[in-house]
Amino acid sequence: MAARMTGVRLTLVAALLCAAAAMAAAQQASNVRATFNFYRPQQINWDLNAASAFCATWDAGRPLSWRSKYGWTAFCGPAGPTGQASCGKCLSVKNTRTGAAITVRIVDQCSNGGLDLDFDTAFSKIDTDGQGVRDGHLTVDYQFVDCGDN
Numbered sequence: 001m002a003a004r005m006t007g008v009r010l011t012l013v014a015a016l017l018c019a020a021a022a023m024a025a026a027q028q029a030s031n032v033r034a035t036f037n038f039y040r041p042q043q044i045n046w047d048l049n050a051a052s053a054f055c056a057t058w059d060a061g062r063p064l065s066w067r068s069k070y071g072w073t074a075f076c077g078p079a080g081p082t083g084q085a086s087c088g089k090c091l092s093v094k095n096t097r098t099g100a101a102i103t104v105r106i107v108d109q110c111s112n113g114g115l116d117l118d119f120d121t122a123f124s125k126i127d128t129d130g131q132g133v134r135d136g137h138l139t140v141d142y143q144f145v146d147c148g149d150n
Helices: 002-025 119-126 131-135
Strands: 028-037 071-075 090-095 101-109 115-118 138-145
Touching: 028 119, 071 090, 071 119, 090 115, 090 119, 101 115, 101 119, 115 119, 115 138, 119 131, 119 138, 131 138
Parallel strands: 028 115, 071 101
Antiparallel strands: 028 138, 071 115, 090 101, 090 138
């Protein structure tokens, strides 16, 4: 009986580890298309309502320090939370061509199957060779990261 209970516990631990690994993998994606948008947050005082951002409903009242801490992006990537659940979360985004990386905050949703990075605060920062502007998009890897807001 004791041996069977140990076997059950080991099976349960293995199942939990597999579930945790699957959840972690679901929080990142590779070779994702990232286009750009002109939110111009500096010109609108980082006002999510003025930008007509999807997440304004939940995040427009946040302090300026929170809204301006990171560049902005719309998110519709293949892995991670969607809709309201993605609002305010942060991504580490890496240009696969150059290796340049930046942390961005999700403020909007999109429909391109990837990311729609603000040109000034995000896209141009990792398009270090200008190829993204020439092609109209970058290919990026992203992963959800802690925003460090607490």
